[in-house]
Amino acid sequence: MSQQQQSAQNKPVERKQIEASEVEKHNKKGDLWIVIDSLIYDVSKFAALHPGGETVLCDPEVAGQDATEVFFGLHKHEILMKPQYKRLIIGQVSGEEEQIVPPPAGSPSKVPYAEPTWLTEKFHSPYFQDHHRHLQREIRKYVDERVREVAQRCEANGKRPDVDLIQEMGKNGLNAMRMGPGDHLKGRKLFADIKPEQFDYFCEMIITQELVRMGARGFGDGLQGGMVIGLPPVMKFGNAETQKEIIEPVLAGEKFICLAITEAFAGSDIVGGLKTFAKKSEDGSHYIVNGTKKWITNGVFADYFTTAVKTDEGFAVLCIPRSVGGVETKQIKTSYSTTAGTAYVMFDDCKVPAKYLLGEDGAGIPVILSNFNHERWVMCCSTIRSARAITAQCMMWSHQRKAFGKPIISQPVVRQTLASLISQCEAAQAWLENVTHQMNKMDYYEVATHLAGQIALLKSWSTRVSHDVADHAVNILGGRGLTKGGMGGFVEEFHRTYKFDAVLGGSEEILADLGVRQALRNYPVNEKL
Template sequence: MSTQPKTAKVYRRVSRDEVAKHNKPDDLWIIVDSYVYDLSDFIDVHPGGEAVLQQPDIAGQDATETFFGLHNVAILQRPGTQKMIVGQIEGEESEVRYPQAGELSQVPYAEPTWLLPKYKSPYYNESHRRLQREMRTLVDEHVIPESRLRDADGKRPDPKLVQMFGRIGLNAMQMGSGKHLLRRKLFADIQPEEFDHFHELIIKQEFARVSSRGFMVGLSGGMVIGLPPILNFGSDDLKEEIVEPVLAGEKFISLAITEAFAGSDVRGLKTYAKKTEDGEHYIVNGTKKWITNGHFADYFTTAVRTDEGYAMILIPRALGVETRPIHTSYSSSAGTAFVMFNNIKVPSRYLVGKDGMGIPIVLSNFNHERWVICCGVARSSRAACEVLFKWMMQRKVFGKPLSNQAVVRQKLGFLLAQVEACQAYLENITYQMNNMSYNDQSKYLAGQIALLKAWSTRVAHEVADNAVQIMGGRGLTTTGLGAPIEMYNRTYKFDAVLGGSEEIMSDLGIRQAIRSYPRGARL
């Protein structure tokens, strides 16, 4: 990998003495990483003001250390910035690593150990590594640029990106293993019969590197949790109508369970579906709240009460469903919505499974949803730690690098140990998922996944809290070096609530354990 911001061009060589002559407001050069930048036309629009660039240790001087104390390396890779380069210091070469799409990070602990050259893992084979390489490039080249635009304007992710995922088989892969993958061309030439939960874990963790929680939920969150009930319990006719358009990115789906009246207490929901006398329709009345992708969804996989108890019904927006956006602390690109069903007449053919089986269908979805959340939490926490490591190495305080502060090293060490443990716990559970039937997973892993979710979001809490302390004011600023930490701190709590709160998860884990507690065990 080249360390130069632009490898295709060779710049003329300039002496430091020549650069020093250009130290006036209308003729101002600086040096950053051996490259000479002409800021004469930029000084008036510099976000930090003219005075910063006119300081005697900046104008006409080597400003590398000052630059990286204030800005990230991506600024130097922008086309507009590169146009300011007028030369390179004679006898010197670039020393900064300029990230290229698809590459692994060289920062310690920035990647899970299975990706490091000197480490081994029993879980991953060549197909997993190939998928990771191609996912990394895809995310870097297509997903991250789109996320930055949507973080800025709050609009929904571009459907064309989701449709591209559909064409290359990536949407189907996000549903996990199953019959829906058979005879389908998958991304990175993964064969349907070899696809397992580690392939899925890689997809989730590469997406999590985007470090934009709201955007990523908007990109595929509704599909990942809204489509499985159709795949697993829908009739053949329902699958034929819904599955392929959703996987192609032509239609969007959301899971509508939570209400203002019922969150983790699913049995407390009040949305009611009354079957008509002729049995041909259900009349649905009620509301749903905090529905991911709900504001732009075409279908709502909806949990309802019925005369038989509880049921799951797929409700097309076209039947008259109304939505309005809910403003949350993460990006509005997630399409989080309040959903209103007012006398919606739904044909009975949209019933998912059997009437009265709603609760088992809802519960069957939870294990996978929670595992998916754990995949993202483990990777996004690691990404935040990478930012902290870089900051610690380049920030100077009291004339010395921040890395000289023992308290900062202690904080980072504490966080990295927890992130590594979180990944190891996740990989162990993923291995068990690969070697258990669906029924056995429900019996033996529901509690394990619940405990992992509760613990991993506690790890995220520690990372977010300490990250802001280490970054200081930058960790509270939506732009600049601390922007990833600000966003992480603002959004990490969603995973501690979505799919079951930490308290409910911890309780579920212990209740599952109590069920298998040996009767004769005594202290």
């Protein structure tokens, strides 16, 4: 949306002033007016098309009356923003003004605890600087105005994210920024005019957390989720020729990549369970790959597969182009929409040139593990922010929904539930920010040594937080929390999909154990009770 369009949208609209007594006269079928937030809607013709039936609009508490409270007990405000409903407005009740006005694009929410404290007025943070706040405002505007509609459409129809959107994100620098800080940003024009030397893990966290606010988990993975986990091994271990072929086209959205590790036989037990085998030719020019991979994010539409394989030397990682032949993918339908392109991948006598070997043959495990900490950290960013967004939905609904004549927020049990969810979200964000600060101060090897356990424990615990939030959110929203779309649509989607983060990148139990084992490595022998 241009500044001119936004200015026109925010400009107060002069409306015909109509007395409330006049509105009351239009209270029957065929001649039906209602008032929502001071605006008068002529729903005489629309009533027959109303999805909830004409009877709802003809109810004595609605027909010719101020139906604001009734409306917001049933619908989100965004419904009123649609052109087909705006056309029904014929005036405004004399002497009244609109109270429910959406904040300007990019603005933080005023709902208590809807934002992390660093985004909340009057709160301070030792981590976030002016450029972080500028980036947050700009990425929120971009997501709300450009990405959200695409996300909801793709969630509904199951199609992959629009390629033109991904290419647009490539041009404005967002795809490269999602790969984290590093040399790949040098000399590149970045989104919101962030300088490459300013970009740190807090910047990446901001981008990740703003993207998940659109409440579209499958789309989120489809929106280059494969790039975030599949491209780093190429960037770190690929030879110059392979890097030149793959990196820039993927960042530009011209080509797509995925990470192909898991199999039906191997999840967390990669070393013992992996069966995909790559046989090196006698002259060393290529590998013949046979095997299968399962639950591969973006595999349906990927051009490259960063693939863990067994070889005669042990383990290796090959970046296999689909174009070499012998690669077939099939869609796997999961709890979220097919927009993520989750795939079953088959390699059948796939002849892969040796130049696509990442690192050394026999030294594949370090390559496989090289991005796990970053991958898990990204998941922490996502799940913690998603949980907060759902908690905010519960807070808003508790104020709107009435039972026994009072908002349900008046019930102590609801307040206690919200208190627990808010506390967990605040604690998770604080831990995440501390870990992110350490990542900014440590090099790769220090992170692997000192933070791998912290990140593992944070991911394991944050998905337990998500479990609590999802469970209680459905209870608070009731039937709406189980219904796709409408008032509880985001809650239903979250409840259906939050377990992805509890499984992907290492299951909760495995990561909890990893966190403790990492600690035991440094246990002092002279410490006794």
